[in-house]
Amino acid sequence: MSYPLLAVDNLACIREERLLFEKLSFALEAGSLVQLEGPNGVGKSSLLAILAGLSSPLEGEVRYRGQPLVKVRAQYHEDLLFLGHKSGVNPVLSPLENLRFYQQVLPSHDLDLWELLDLVGLFGMEELPVGQLSAGQQRRVALARLWLSKASCWLLDEPFTAIDALGVKKLEARLEEHCQQGGLVVLTTHQSLALAPALRLNLAMAA
Numbered sequence: 761m762s763y764p765l766l767a768v769d770n771l772a773c774i775r776e777e778r779l780l781f782e783k784l785s786f787a788l789e790a791g792s793l794v795q796l797e798g799p800n801g802v803g804k805s806s807l808l809a810i811l812a813g814l815s816s817p818l819e820g821e822v823r824y825r826g827q828p829l830v831k832v833r834a835q836y837h838e839d840l841l842f843l844g845h846k847s848g849v850n851p852v853l854s855p856l857e858n859l860r861f862y863q864q865v866l867p868s869h870d871l872d873l874w875e876l877l878d879l880v881g882l883f884g885m886e887e888l889p890v891g892q893l894s895a896g897q898q899r900r901v902a903l904a905r906l907w908l909s910k911a912s913c914w915l916l917d918e919p920f921t922a923i924d925a926l927g928v929k930k931l932e933a934r935l936e937e938h939c940q941q942g943g944l945v946v947l948t949t950h951q952s953l954a955l956a957p958a959l960r961l962n963l964a965m966a967a
């Protein structure tokens with residue numbers, strides 16, 4: 761029997777005594793791009809954190825390949841790339857050193873890191889401390905993980921923030937490629953995408 765890559769069943773989430781959503785059930789198949797939508801504060805990041813196994817729902821469960829997340833956490837985390845609001849870059853290290861670190865700790869493709877820096881538009885910046893780069897350049901260091909990572913499940917919170925139009929195009933092409941290769945992308949964004957998501961999930965409807 762084949763299972764969806766990720767599924768949620770009857771999920772409810774409460775924050776500071778406010779019910780954000782309840783009775784949320786859906787299945788996310790490999791190869792799909794899923795966009796979480798809704799106004800500020802509706803609970804998109806909270807849902808992503810639950811999907812990543814970083815916080816617990818009030819009710820319901822998340823399943824990875826048919827198994828409850830709590831039972832397969834280690835296996836799931838090997839197959840997960842989570843990019844939250846915090847960039848996860850080390851500001852005192854250079855872009856090159858940050859990428860070397862990712863390559864060591866993440867299941868990674870064996871890419872030439874100089875070529876990757878060029879690809880993400882950081883050529884010439886490779887030796888500077890990341891803390892001295894612009895907001896968009898720092899975000900590009902974090903987003904380089906989308907080329908390095910071998911994980912199937914990508915959970916991306918506002919990946920396009922601070923990225924210029926050309927950078928957004930490149931990112932969208934990478935997300936499309938990941939889906940074509942059988943990966944799953946779940947993202948939040950307030951921008952309109954050139955890509956057509958397989959599923960749009962508006963959390964304002966689930967409150």
Ligand SMILES: Nc1ncnc2c1ncn2[C@@H]1O[C@H](COP(=O)(O)OP(=O)(O)OP(=O)(O)O)[C@@H](O)[C@H]1O
Nearest residue numbers: 775776780798799800801802803804805806807948
């Ligand atoms: N760790 C937390 N502790 C307490 N309240 C929280 C926590 N995280 C989120 N919240 C609250 O939950 C609500 C939903 O926040 P969340 O970040 O999930 O919204 P969002 O839909 O991602 O918003 P945005 O579009 O602004 O990014 C907010 O009212 C927020 O204050």
